Amino acid sequence: MRKKLLILLSLGWIFNYAHRMSIPPLIPIIKGEFSITNAQAGLLMTSLLLPYALIQVPAGYFGDKLGRKRLVVMSILGYSLASAFMLFARDYWHLLAVRALYGLFAGLYYAPSTALISEIYKERKGSALGIFMIGPPVGSAIAPAIAVPIALTLEWRYSFLVLSLMSATIGVALMFAIKGEVKQVERPRFQIPKNILGLSVMNFLLLAAFFGILTFLPDFFVNKGRSLEEASFYFSILSIVGIFGSIAGGTVYDKIREASLICILSFNAVLSFILVKTSYPPLVLPLGLFFYSVGPAVTAYTSEHATPENLGTVMGFVNMMGFFGATTGPYFVGFLIDKIGYEGAFYSISGMYLVSMLILAFEKIHY
Template sequence: MLVTLSVGWAIIQGGRFVLSPLLPTIIADLGITEATAGLAFTALGGVYAVAQYPSGRLSDQWTRTTLIVPGLAVLVVGFLLFGTASSYLPFVAAAVVVGLGKGLFAIPSRALVSDRYVERRGRALGVYAAGTDAGGLVASGVAVVVLSSATWRAPFLPIAVALALLTLLFVWWSDEPYQVERADLELGTTVRRLVASSGQRRTLTAYALFYFMVGGFITFFPTYLAGSKGFTESLASVAFAVVFVVGFGIKPLAGDLSDRFHRQDVAAAGMGAAALALVVLVVAESALLIWASTLVLAVGYKTQFPLADAIVMDAAPDGGMGADLGAARALFLGASAVGPAYVGIVATAVGYAAAFGSLAACLLVAALLVWH
């Protein structure tokens, strides 16, 4: 199940991340601005965030499989819609459907992995989270090919087909029953449990700031390099790929380190390094500094993903892991959803330096909050 779910997550994230290096072409083809493009990604992230808690809570009360399979089916439809979008409104509709499918899949799949790896939760979640980087790496390579020889819509039919095949495999291999019954979401109880201590409140605030930075950075990073740093679109796609190459290796290692040492200390060190690297990236003029800062930034911020989930799961009660993780990630991803709109609007109004510089400040504050 770890391999199956990790591969599924890689395909899903590949479909999401292939949009970023193709964004300049999408903007030109659909006749939109960076601000309106950012709003479309915010719609995707917003629906994804809203779906986190109910999917997590229901996967506790029903079964993980009962949520995972419909989530995969909705994702197949969403990526087919991306492949046929010919104007802005269908593009936004596709983004909303993909956001819903991701929301149904993300928490139950993580909870299923965590159910099976209690003692090595950090490492297992690191392997799962590395699916994001495997998908992003493939997306970067696909984008280079698409930019040189095909329409931006070309990748989405193969992605939908791959997800459909994986859904069939998951259904065949899963040993969980399907169960639907009356359920109580108990959102108030879960929220009160999450904010019960000052340490938990600081951690939640820190990761909300972190995810806000991620949402803005990852959506516009290739566009930023192409528009402000003199990179070609293909070279910007290579830099985008480097971020995921680093993440693929660092996430399992970070998860393992967090099993051995204090998770919050590992998280704070990574955030601090990422904040410094993002500042250097903004002011850098030489290609060497841009590449070096990109590498350090990738190491620092990719460290966080298995740690954030593990920190929340460590504090969750038996039978409430999906609910707690869903509520926490709803907050994190709600902040992440605002990131693309923020960067798009600020970049359109005053430039990318101000947009990305303020993201570095968010990272620094997050590092200070999580270090306790």
């Protein structure tokens, strides 16, 4: 049962990302249709990430109180239906509204899922979360593979309808394949300890960098003279390599704990700097490996700052702060691109990784 649950939760997380990351490879088409700026294109990520962030703490607490599996099923079916509404979007404000509704339901997923996995896998939670966290790279990889061919063959809005039908099947499978609640919290507490504040700021910067890169990487390569198909291919390669990075990140964390985070953040800072300096596409291979190893390591590290009674709340709070960064990152990077170009804008991403390393080092000394 444990393995079946992990597989279904991981599939739901994959499609959670596939829906949200279908926008980046479609940005060149959407910009042309709606005549919007890079900053406005960045808001297409911000509009989903803001409600996503705001719902994190309630999702964690109510998952503990009402049932984590129940809330996860509600999330999958809700975000599938919401994303399908993209079919009816006919102006820029419609796009923002649909993305916001999607973000609200998608935000119910992470906290109860990661709390549930951390509880049932205990000392092997890093490895289990490494499997769960293949969601971002796999979802990001299949997004252009689904969205771009449909956009070029039919029309880009149908990409979201196809994804919605696929993800809804996972919600139905989770509803019927796993009977009842797997782990019920007896006395859930809405408590946020002081020792997670630095970690929360670090996660803010990490997800600002993460979504800043993901939102504009395809457009970055198009700007450097690559075709949309070629840029989408590099975007997919980054994510495919990230599958191995996610699994490795969780496994290494189980062995060397915080030291793994220091190494991961260092490589991300260096590789993102070299990529923008050289525009050399093969760099997406090593970058993808370290880029996606951050998620499981940070998630496992966060779970160690909580008790069983407030685990969902803590996971939700740290992720909420991270997604405030994710909300800010795409708009901030898009704004910098409009003002100073891609090179200067992407240098700020390397800076975010460096500051995150300093915060982690400070936290390790003082706690």
